[in-house]
Amino acid sequence: MIDPKAYPNRTLGRKRLAPADAVDRQLVHVNLDESPLSWLSRRNLLSGRQVAAGERLRRDYHAAQLSPRVTMRWDMAVPAARRSAGSWAQTQAMGSVGARTRFHAAMEAVGPGLADILWRVVCEAEGLEAAERGLRWPARSGKLVLGIALDRLAAHYENQIGQISA
Numbered sequence: 001m002i003d004p005k006a007y008p009n010r011t012l013g014r015k016r017l018a019p020a021d022a023v024d025r026q027l028v029h030v031n032l033d034e035s036p037l038s039w040l041s042r043r044n045l046l047s048g049r050q051v052a053a054g055e056r057l058r059r060d061y062h063a064a065q066l067s068p069r070v071t072m073r074w075d076m077a078v079p080a081a082r083r084s085a086g087s088w089a090q091t092q093a094m095g096s097v098g099a100r101t102r103f104h105a106a107m108e109a110v111g112p113g114l115a116d117i118l119w120r121v122v123c124e125a126e127g128l129e130a131a132e133r134g135l136r137w138p139a140r141s142g143k144l145v146l147g148i149a150l151d152r153l154a155a156h157y158e159n160q161i162g163q164i165s166a
Helices: 036-042 048-063 088-110 112-123 128-135 142-161
Strands: 012-017 026-031
Touching: 036 048, 036 112, 048 088, 048 112, 048 142, 088 112, 088 142, 112 128, 112 142, 128 142
Parallel strands: none
Antiparallel strands: 012 026
């Protein structure tokens, strides 16, 4: 059990994580302030449908390993003698390729004008004010545009898989 007093600057909570291929969902402790989406959701500025779509996009972004690397990769390359059709490395690579395909399809469905705010806020966890400054938008315009982008993203996911689950 995590002691909340040990982390005074975090809002700790429990969340069920559901990897795309897993049948079992794992219950973990998370920092609820980590994502700008959860911050906006707790203030009733986003609907559950919008948050679920955003979290799905963020999950695909990280699974696709699209974020820039800031340090050296320390995982070992698999020797040729140990590579097989069902190896772990190949399974991971295929999962990454699938996530990359899903991510790019979602961003294309949202459109070029709205994808910028999604990438900054959802994928890179940039705050709304910083995203507005980076995009050179007027103050307090990001919330409205983000809502429209998340609605379009949710519609894309609903067309693809039927229902969005957080």
